[in-house]
Amino acid sequence: MLDTKFIRENLELVKTSAAEKQFEVDFDALVRLDDERKSIIRTVEELKARHNRANDEIAKLKKNKQDASALIAEMKSVGEETRKLDERLKTVEEQLHQVLLTVPNVPHPSTPKGATPEENQVVATWGEPPRMDFPLKPHWEIAEHLGLIDFEAGTKITGSGFPVYTGAGARLQRALINFFLDRAGERGYAEVMPPIVVNAESATGTGQLPDKEDQMYVVTRDDFYLIPTAEVPVTNLHRGGMLKEDQLPLRYCSYTPCFRREAGSYGKDVRGLNRLHQFDKVELVKFVHPGTSYDELESLRGDAENLLRELQLPYRVLLMCRGDMGFTQTKKYDLEVWSAGQQRWLEVSSCSNFETFQARRMNIRFRPAGGKPEFVHTLNGSGLALPRVVSAILENYQTDEGTVMVPGALRRYMGIDVIKSPAPR
């Protein structure tokens, strides 16, 4: 959410940004409602000031045992008038709030203009797609052959998009989680394990509600939501908080399962591990001083990239154009890993700066030494989402014998160097 004052003072910039991000906002209503709000506040506060003075007067009269009934009668009608105006003000503020929730964040000047994914800029590529002289299989075939994932069992237990990892497949999940968390810890992120079910306030704080409600699983009986990412509970750690300046930057890493309904997805995009309803992810979240947030974004991206390098997986980095960036971000990088069996790039991380957009919603501030409280900047990025990393490992490390080599960095976590077919029972 942006500050009303900021919007009013930078109306053209905010309008242009909203158009570039392809969101429709009723700015006329916004200006009209804000004007009405101010004018009501002015009248109502005058009335209340009068009322307060009269109350002091009444108190004095009563103390001196004098008659105050005339003044009391007058204040009765003033009170009535005030109540009516307060009601109107509440309506106007509610309407204004609804419009404000539709105003997207303003992109950073360094982000490219553009409306479609094709206009995202490739700002870095690393590694070479493996060249192999045998037909490459997609990961779902490899996983089936090696007994790593049981998609059918998951469908039976829950539904499609809820795979069961088995044997070395399950161990690979655990190895990746530990590897990601260990690396994040080495780079200064404090590990947290938060609830994976959150209340409506938390879901609103990070911007999942109201607009992305359809993408979340809802526990209706208790009015809870299954988290779509650890970003939600971890960012809410400091909701309503006043941080000390010397605490900043705060860096957290967190492993959680993530749940997404993915309503409307279909086709080859959802094959195998490409798009799941439940998946595992290690998320990196930062609360930083406003002056440093773009440096912190670069280091966040570097931390995520480092994981792919250690795994020796070829990847590229996209700087998202304004039209493809999303509602809440000012700048966003996507990391895409090369998936040799499918011959395509798969998104495994998304690193974003939100500046004060989330902090304002959640009221997360810090107090500079001797100064007034300011909103922190928040950032987050995946480090990393597991399923597509698993796809890439299976596909890029496959051999012509049907086995999969374990990436060097994971061997001590896996305890083996090669994933082979389980011995027949």
Add this chain to the structure above:
RNA sequence: GGAGAGGUGGCCGAGUGGCUUAAGGCAGCGGUUUGCUAAACCGCCGUACGGUUGUAAAGCUGUACCGGGAGUUCGAAUCUCCCCCUCUCCGCCA
């Protein structure tokens, strides 16, 4: 799930309808004293939203805010109702 006690500023903590402009303390900021540090003493010390002065930094001024919401009253931290949370005890339980 049941019974009881609580929720007050960044923190601790007083406050049972108008003398509260939320006491007092801690922390923080400024100053005096001072070889240095510390201590002592003095002063300042909330947030949000308006209005207004000013080029600005900022100042002046009003309103609201004592867990959240609703109510009673001329007037609510204080009384009433609903909800949330914390603590103690009981029940259930990995």
